[in-house]
Amino acid sequence: MPAFEPMQRLVVTIAIIASFVTFLDGTVVNVALPAISEDLGGGITTQQWVVDAYLITLSALILLAGSLSDAYGRVFIMRIGLIAFGISSVAVAAALDPLTLIISRAAQGAAGALLVPSSLALITAVMRGEVQARAIGVWTAFTTGAMVVGPLMGGLFVDFLSWRFVFLINVLPIAITLLLLSRLHLPEHPRGTRVDWFSGALCAVGLGAVVFALIEQPNLGWSSPAIWLPAVVGAALFAWFLLRQRRPVAPMMPLSLFRVRNFGWGNIATLFVYAALALNGFVVSVYLQQGAGLSATAAGLASLPVTVLMILLSSRVGSWAGRLGPRLFMTVGPLLMAVGALLLLTVAEDFSYWWQVLPSMIVLGLGLSLTVAPLTSTILGAIDEGHSGIASAVNNAISRVAGLIVVALLSTIVGGVLDLDGFHSAALVTAVLFAVGGVVSWIGIRRNPVEAAEQAQR
Structure with a gap:
């Protein structure tokens, strides 16, 4: 397994922390939704807007941010994003009514859009081949872990402090990342191209x-x-x-990128897999509180097995995929997650976490660990370094748009009310989305011929 050089290790650390706050805020809010609704008013519609206001600006502006990253420099754009994210997080925590909260969440998403593409572009700029695959695996383990551990952190703050503290989690990691950025002396060559x-x-x-x-x-x-x-x-x-x-x-989203086989098919798989993840995260966090009667902390703990498996396995899976090729992992992983989603159909009125939810979380965690690092590495590894910022932005935009749409359709999916029947309907839709993602990967993904030749020579 290739080791990181000191500069590469610093880049990976910065990329992880910068992205961590963005992914964390995308999921930490789920477990806080019942408390927000109780405090500020509004039902499922307000809850949808609290999630989607963030995703709208994150999804729409992440493409623009990718262009900015390539045009003006990754470190510069990341620094602006970190400062803006910190300010908007404080505004969210201070909101006194739903409208102010939703507007502040939209501002937070706009700031977050500057962070993800620039952080991944840092990795792709300084690493290639198996080292890059491992780096993305490490990045994936922690950032996807943030998506899953978010509900646990949110639950603890909701139960023991206030939902408002959920949005102040970011202040410390933002300060640490700004400090690390001051130590990073990475040669950058901003192209100064016109931003659309x-x-x-x-x-x-x-x-x-x-x-x-x-x-x-x-x-x-x-x-x-x-x-x-x-x-x-x-x-x-x-x-x-x-x-x-x-x-x-100078297109913002060069459509020619989609003619690269692994990039095009990988992003189609991304659309289905991340739609399923967003639907599952929202529904499980809210139903376990409002339907099963768990506390916010207990609802957050429910997904902890997924986090543990991601941290333990993602780096290894990234290296395996670098050696063996990504197709098998990107097929088996989503299909395994589809099985995990179907296991949620065992949830009944007589609720038991240990027999009805835990098996699903374990299977989902295994499937997610097999999927995310190979998926990300395959998509970004298919594009040359000069377009790494926009390639990362496109992939992240697609994943956020997937979540954005599926949350917007939530009322239709669950039949207007997130009761037990609605929960089961969401589980079925989640399973179908995961399965389609696996089938798409099997049909479309192939091993990068350059990396395959390099591996054959070893």
């Missing part, structure tokens, strides 16, 4: 309008102009955004 701000606006407004329609549709119905008009306008704006990406000069 107009396309960024089209993407953000288009996605936001469509998501508004999906979330509010159960309340107002599709016949209401307040629903169908934003849906139509939003879809048109997003289509305009895609048309602008066909231009040969």
